[in-house]
Amino acid sequence: MPSPIVPAPQPASPDVLRDSPFLKACRREPAEITPVWLMRQAGRYMSEYRELRAKVSFLDLCKRPELATEVTVTAAEVLGVDAAILFADILLILEPLGFQLEFTKGEGPAIHNPVREAGDVDRVRPLQTAEPLGFVADAVRSIRAALNPATPLIGFAGAPFTVACYAIEGGGSRHYEKAKAFMYRDEGAWNVLMSRLVDATAIYLNSQVAAGAQAVQLFDSWVGTLSPADYRRFVQPHMRRLFGQLDPSVPSIHFGTDTGLLLTLQRDAGGSVIGLDWRVELDEAWDRLGPSVAVQGNLDPVVLFAPLPEIERQVGRILDQAGGRPGHIFNLGHGILPKTPVDHVRALIDMVHEKTSRN
Known part of the structure; x- marks a missing residue:
């Protein structure tokens, strides 16, 4: 990996950022290009990231602002995307709430004291301030200082349902039977847990905005x-209450996977932008959502393993469905997969820019 990036004293210009294609699209305003950024754009598919991860643990990478800055800014610069996204993890919020979190090699996240009974919710500590997660705000400030002044920075958090699933299951799951059984069995305890996660998430995201993020995304990966x-x-x-607590000065992106039947409910829950996965047609989904929200998406991440002509065909299909309407942010339907060819990712971004240039 290149030597660590030292943040330069170059504060971002509010006007330059406000006029960026990404923020224009979030506001459903015409932009000179369709902006593109990619979920998990800093990740294992990049050799620079793998080299750094060989030296430090995943949690260290998340908790050391200088390293989070390095991987965030390197990915944005290497790819030429129209927005950077903070490098962090959706489960960091669980530690200050009293959960014992570990990332085990090859196994993913593990919560060693999961919530399993109604009484377990009593030990979930309310988050009073963002101070226990101050390393994330420090990373936002450091990234904002090192990033191109015209490139917006997206902060993020896990949505309460998805975080609750991890907290109850103790890790990932295929069917989320423990979490859903808990939800059905004791709706009161479920609501208390969700309320604590809502309040904590609002504090956490607002601290990222205060530190310099230009937008925030909520990942409801399992909803x-x-x-x-x-x-x-x-x-x-709970999502309505969460969006009602977020700083209204920045756009919010509401994203979930396999949510084709939930899209209008998500829209009504909140968010300036609704993220679409690849299981829906973009034009049909946008017609259902209506003109009050922007949309983000929605290329299948596996398409990036295809030959370049097929990638170009799939990109063209999605752009045709968007029809040049203001308010489209090009993205994948979920994160970049670990073995994705980097040159295909760069080619994708160039394709979107070339096909949508309006200058």
């Missing part, structure tokens, strides 16, 4: 496991 009726009952009221 697609719910039926519309269950989403409406167990999640939507």
Whole structure:
């Protein structure tokens, strides 16, 4: 990996950032190009990231602002994207709430004291301030200072449902049977847990905005496991309250996977931009959502393993569906996969820029 990036004293110009294609799209305003950024754009598919990870643990990478700055800014510069996204993890918020979090090699995250019974919710500590997560705000400030002054920075957090699933399951899951059984068995305890996660997440995201993020994204990666009726009952009221607590001066992106049946419910819960995964057609989804929100998406990440002509065909299909309407942010339908060819990622970004240049 290159030598650590030393943040330069170059404060971002509010006007330059406000006029960036990404923030224009978030506001559903015409932009000179369709902006593109990619979820997990700093990750294992990049040799620079792998070299650094060989020296430090994943949690160290998240908790040391100078390293989070290095991987965030390097990815944005190497790829030429229209927005950078903070390097962190959605589960960092669990530690100050009293959970014992570990990232085990080859196994992913493990929570050693999961919530399993209603009484376990009592030991979930409310987050009073963002101070226990101050290293993330420090990383935002450091990234903002090192990043191109015209490139917006996106902060993020896990949405309460997805974080609750991890907290109850004790890690990842295929069907989330423990989390959903807990939800069905004791709705009162579920609501208390979700309320604590909502309050903590609002404090956390607002601290990222105060530190210099120009937008925030909520990742509800597992909410697609719910039926519309269950989403409406167990999640939507909490998401409404969360979006109501977020700093309204910056746009918010509401993203989930496998949410084709939940999109209008997500829109009604909140967010300036609704993220779409690849299981829906962008034009049909946008028509259902209506003109009040921008959309983000939605190339299947596996398409990046295809030959370049096929990638170009798939990019063209999505751009045709967007139809040049203001408010489209090009992205994948989920994160870049670890073995994705870097040259295909660069080619994708160039394709979007070349096909949508309006100068």
